[in-house]
Amino acid sequence: MSRSTWYVAVIVVPFMLSAAACSSASGDSSPTPTGAATSMGTSSSPVRPGDVPVTVQQWSVNAPTTIPAGPTTFSVKNTGTKEHEFVAYQTDTLAADIPIASYEGEQNRINEDTNGTNVGETGDLDPGATGTLTVTLTPGHYVFFCNLPKHYALGMRLDVTVQ
Numbered sequence: 001m002s003r004s005t006w007y008v009a010v011i012v013v014p015f016m017l018s019a020a021a022c023s024s025a026s027g028d029s030s031p032t033p034t035g036a037a038t039s040m041g042t043s044s045s046p047v048r049p050g051d052v053p054v055t056v057q058q059w060s061v062n063a064p065t066t067i068p069a070g071p072t073t074f075s076v077k078n079t080g081t082k083e084h085e086f087v088a089y090q091t092d093t094l095a096a097d098i099p100i101a102s103y104e105g106e107q108n109r110i111n112e113d114t115n116g117t118n119v120g121e122t123g124d125l126d127p128g129a130t131g132t133l134t135v136t137l138t139p140g141h142y143v144f145f146c147n148l149p150k151h152y153a154l155g156m157r158l159d160v161t162v163q
Contacts, residue, residue, distance in 0.1 A: 051075070054144065056084040056125070059155040061144050067137065067162050074133040078125040084146045084156065085124050088135060091116025095143040095157040108150045116143070124148070137162045 052072055054063040057080030076086040091098070093115045103109040112118045119142075122131035139162050146156035 054086055055079045056086055056146055056156065058082060061146065061156050061158040063144055063158060063160065065160050067160060069137050069139045069162050072135055072137050075130065076122050076125065076133065077130045078127055081127050083124050083126055083148065084151065085122055085148060086133065087121040087145050087147050088119045088133065089116050089143045089145065090119050090140055091143055092141055095159050100153050106149050108153060109147050110152050112147065139163050
């Protein structure tokens with residue numbers, strides 16, 4: 001192999017492949033916010049109005065990341081091995097930027113009375129349990145999360161757009 005062929009194979013090709021992998025096919029160069037929660041099983045495709053499936057487990061909230069505005073019923077299944085809850089929270093603040101402090105006398109929770117509005121929650125769900133939450137969503141940014149102590153900090157949060 002000549003020196004120029006080696007250079008192309010070892011230096012140029014990997015650089016071009018990594019540059020292609022980092023580009024957006026849609027031309028949208030907006031970066032994903034640092035620290036924004038993403039979870040396997042989430043989808044950016046809108047769901048049908050009215051019915052939104054959600055799973056909560058250690059340490060993620062799995063739901064569509066784009067939801068239509070209007071009357072919505074969340075069907076929330078705890079597929080984890082620990083107790084969890086589901087909170088729908090309307091806020092202009094990204095999930096990663098909401099401070100973790102104390103709430104209702106417990107440490108390591110976010111204060112649901114600041115940074116936004118709690119539009120509804122399921123309450124605590126035992127492992128394997130399913131709960132429903134019916135609310136009317138208005139367009140905007142929401143964070144779906146579990147606010148049991150330490151769960152939010154461990155990654156049980158998801159940024160969602162309602163349109």
